[in-house]
Amino acid sequence: MPNLPQKKEIFLTGLWKDNPVLRQILGICSTLAVTNLMVNTLVMDAGLIFTVCMSSLTVSLLRHYTPMRIRMMVQTLIIASYVIIVDILIKAYLPEISEALGPYVALIITNCIIMGRCEAFARNNPPVASLIDGLGMSVGYSLVLIVIAFVREPLGFGTLMGIRVMSEGFVQWTVMIMAPGAFFTLGILVWIMKYFLPNTKTGEEKT
Amino acid sequence: MTKQLQSVVYMFLISLFFASLVSAVKYLSEERIASNQAIKLQRIVLKVLDIPVGKNISEDRISSLFTERVKDIQVGEKTLYVGYEEDGRTIKGYAFPVGGPGFWGPIHGMVGVNPEATKLLGIAFTKHSETPGLGGRITEDWFLTQFKGLPIHPIEGDQKIFYLKPAGTTTAANELDAITGATNTSSAVEAFLNKDLDHFLIKLWRSVEDRK
Amino acid sequence: MNAINPLTLFFAAIFTNNILLTNFLGLCPFLSISKEKKSAMGMGAAVVFVMASTTVLNNLIYYKLLLPLGLEYFRYIVFIVVIAAFVQLVEMMVERFFPPLYYVLGIFLPLITVNCAIFGASLFMVIRGYDLMQSLAYGAGSGIGWWMAIMAVSTIREKLQKSANLPKGLEGPAITLIITGLLSLAFLAFSGMIRVQ
Numbered sequence: 001m002p003n004l005p006q007k008k009e010i011f012l013t014g015l016w017k018d019n020p021v022l023r024q025i026l027g028i029c030s031t032l033a034v035t036n037l038m039v040n041t042l043v044m045d046a047g048l049i050f051t052v053c054m055s056s057l058t059v060s061l062l063r064h065y066t067p068m069r070i071r072m073m074v075q076t077l078i079i080a081s082y083v084i085i086v087d088i089l090i091k092a093y094l095p096e097i098s099e100a101l102g103p104y105v106a107l108i109i110t111n112c113i114i115m116g117r118c119e120a121f122a123r124n125n126p127p128v129a130s131l132i133d134g135l136g137m138s139v140g141y142s143l144v145l146i147v148i149a150f151v152r153e154p155l156g157f158g159t160l161m162g163i164r165v166m167s168e169g170f171v172q173w174t175v176m177i178m179a180p181g182a183f184f185t186l187g188i189l190v191w192i193m194k195y196f197l198p199n200t201k202t203g204e205e206k207t
Numbered sequence: 208m209t210k211q212l213q214s215v216v217y218m219f220l221i222s223l224f225f226a227s228l229v230s231a232v233k234y235l236s237e238e239r240i241a242s243n244q245a246i247k248l249q250r251i252v253l254k255v256l257d258i259p260v261g262k263n264i265s266e267d268r269i270s271s272l273f274t275e276r277v278k279d280i281q282v283g284e285k286t287l288y289v290g291y292e293e294d295g296r297t298i299k300g301y302a303f304p305v306g307g308p309g310f311w312g313p314i315h316g317m318v319g320v321n322p323e324a325t326k327l328l329g330i331a332f333t334k335h336s337e338t339p340g341l342g343g344r345i346t347e348d349w350f351l352t353q354f355k356g357l358p359i360h361p362i363e364g365d366q367k368i369f370y371l372k373p374a375g376t377t378t379a380a381n382e383l384d385a386i387t388g389a390t391n392t393s394s395a396v397e398a399f400l401n402k403d404l405d406h407f408l409i410k411l412w413r414s415v416e417d418r419k
Numbered sequence: 420m421n422a423i424n425p426l427t428l429f430f431a432a433i434f435t436n437n438i439l440l441t442n443f444l445g446l447c448p449f450l451s452i453s454k455e456k457k458s459a460m461g462m463g464a465a466v467v468f469v470m471a472s473t474t475v476l477n478n479l480i481y482y483k484l485l486l487p488l489g490l491e492y493f494r495y496i497v498f499i500v501v502i503a504a505f506v507q508l509v510e511m512m513v514e515r516f517f518p519p520l521y522y523v524l525g526i527f528l529p530l531i532t533v534n535c536a537i538f539g540a541s542l543f544m545v546i547r548g549y550d551l552m553q554s555l556a557y558g559a560g561s562g563i564g565w566w567m568a569i570m571a572v573s574t575i576r577e578k579l580q581k582s583a584n585l586p587k588g589l590e591g592p593a594i595t596l597i598i599t600g601l602l603s604l605a606f607l608a609f610s611g612m613i614r615v616q
Contacts, residue, residue, distance in 0.1 A: 025447070025450050028443070028446040029447070033443045067213060067214040072503075076503065077496065081226075087495075091236070095247065102336065106538075107542070175604070178341070179441055183603055184596075187597040188597075191593040193588075194588035311436065336547065
């Protein structure tokens, strides 16, 4: 087996060089849906970090036992189970946020990032490395979402985490709360990212 | 073909494991989820009956306040709530659920009326799928407090109980501000609220009065 | 409680509640395959078929099987298994009866399984309490809406490729997102058109 990159490097790749949202352009659906409110974003981030890490860890632990042909079904099952657990926990302990997030927690299952990491990394790598890879990717995702929410909530609602941050006379940019605002903000962020890292994306980090 | 059999067995075992894991979590949280629902309902009923509930009040306090001040009664298929004043005997008002199709999905709410059913004490929405920041603003205080004190009467002919008009164009006492940019949600609320209030006054009020 | 006319729902799903432009679902394949009109056409047709069928199937399973047994919290797993199985079935049928189409679509067919729009349609169907006819209208309409959005964006991208002089950083996903944003803004104009009750 070729030399594994250092653990720190694995983590940092997910954060910046191969950032799942801005470089690999994955996980867009939830990115756009929940970032109109910072509090929803944070809950979604927590849910995703938990799911990616647990799924990558589990897939990696089972990688020598899972028959090749059914691996995608097994991965789907694992991911779906963890998402259901997250969904139940949010419903039980954060009921209002659960209602605000609606179906988007469930949609973590089809979030391409998780399946992507399982396929690209976890099924070929030892558990600890897979966990760190999952952590890096999900934290990278979370940071991007926080930045977007930082733009959308103040401009769209005039608040941040529910606390008023814009002056009283500020006219809300309602478009920021809705779909178009999300697309524009993300598009501009991707543009900025490409400006700083102009080489075409590194492709899959392979081991 | 043992390879295929192996795959099937593996799949079965994994499914069993995860299904059990999920069921376990579900089982452990069930009580908590049910009590969340119950507290939410109690809080809403107290709110629309205009019984003050402090901001950072504990769940136990909500429950005890609810038990002291509210009784539920069955009228036909519907559950209505009777609210009492602090003396525990004078009726403060009645609360009943309302709901109808919104723009994106069904909207559920609760309405409180005074003991004579001549005006609204309060209204709150419990569930909706409207757009946050637009239709979702029906849960905001400014929208809800408009309904306080609104006179209600059975619908006669074309005259609705109340209308939601674009903000700034309201003239009559029964015209309230709609939500700017959320015309569809506003029309939906206007439609089902009028209908449910009328239904209450015509169909259910008599049974409630009889019980007094 | 949901008395929406299925036909109204069908049109609403295409224009006013477009599953891609309003609910942000189905974006990942969208951003990679919308470069070529031909693959967009094929993918779109497949998605419409799968979406309509699985929304109806999942409606039946949810109301006739899961709810009566009190197992509705397993619905995420069940829905996605149904979708995966259905896509597998479609793949086999296409390979058998329309081989040229099979080669054109290539890897995109299995990718339909993780298209969040298809899973999302089933989720919304449950949240909004649609019945069988409404599920069919919503599934088919959402699929067509997705198809239309992807066709529109891919056509615009092709045109841009040939004529516009984009700043280097904007090429690819960035400009696609901005185009989609503009399209989404345009579709907002439809929201006055349909009265959903």
